Amino acid sequence: MMMIKIYKKCQLLVRIIIIVITFLISNNCNAENGYEVITNKIESLGKNKIEVIEFLSYMCHHCTAIENILNQWQSSLTSDVTLIKIPVSCNKKSEELQKLYLTINELNKPHLHSELFYMFGNKKKSIKQVKDLTWWLNSKNINTNEFLELYNSFHIYSKSNRANQLARLYEIKGVPTFIIGGKYITSPAMAGDDYECTIKTIDHLIEKLRKE
Template identity: 70%
Template sequence: MMKLYKKYQSLIKISFFIIIFLISNNCNSQNKYEILKSKIENISQNSTDNSKSSIEIIEFLSYMCHHCTAIENILNQWQSSIPADVILIKIPICSNKKSEVLQKLYLTINEINKPYLHCELFHMFAKEKKSITHIKDLNDWLISKNINVKEFLELYNSFYIQSKSNRANQLAKLCRIKGIPTFVVGGKYTTSPAIAGDEYECTINTINYLIEKIRKE
């Protein structure tokens, strides 16, 4: 009986190392990205941060995307430790009237400089299964956050936000975005959980790999 136990114990250990090897091989960052047909120039407009020489990471996302919600915390932790010349830019996209409301909401929150609200909205849509599809829903939510409804809606409905929305959609089309989240690295490469085998950590590892690849090019 003891010999049989030791035999099975050895088989379990061997199986464990095989699984670890397969996972490591599956996360080979060299196989987890695609090349854009046309290079995208840097979109950052802040001339004080040497943006032209920076490596931009553009994330296309939506509040309604399950994978965007799942990778958000991992991405925030990663962002806190990235080099100074790497810039993460988050671009909300829309495919219909419902997602257009959420896209403009995301852009307006950026403009009033309350980024913590993004986490709350991701949680609200994913965990609480709530949504904001009508103006009354938006009004109620703004009031619950002690945000001036009139001022917020003026910005939300402004030509400025509509222009940012149009540019976001044009950029998504230019990058041939088919699903979200998708990351464009250095204007040359794309990766995503779908390309990385639905592995969020592999997606981040691939972004890091592509950053170093761009530095050497």
């Protein structure tokens, strides 16, 4: 009987320790340190707004994980802040997906990004050519011929080049990476490998820019 009581007390103690550790971890976000200052000045894409740029890729698991959190955050942004999502590529495979992302944007169907993130980021689906996605395009009532014409257009080619040029100018070494006001850079890796802390860091930098 005594052993049972001791065992139950130990169980209770372990649960308390777990709760405390979880609380400490969830509150271990130092938004004032999870970023760096960008040394090279680059012309802003937006006007009269605090610009938050996310460099991303469908192939990135962390981009997939933070997507829903970021979309919720975006829906609460004030009018002086804008979020710009820029897909980047580093090889032929990621180039196909970069152009796919840009084409989906041009078709004004951003709600499809979450599904594509899940397909390529979580399910690790691989494609050699975007035309292999005909089945998916048809399921979304997207005209395949029109889609491929836009996908292979000079307009999308130019947007891809501009995206990669910006990534080089900002010296982006991994995704997702966020540029705030063209002056500060942060990422989940810099913010303690925590997505919520990444958002808090971005909010901190937005307030910092407002005061500068």
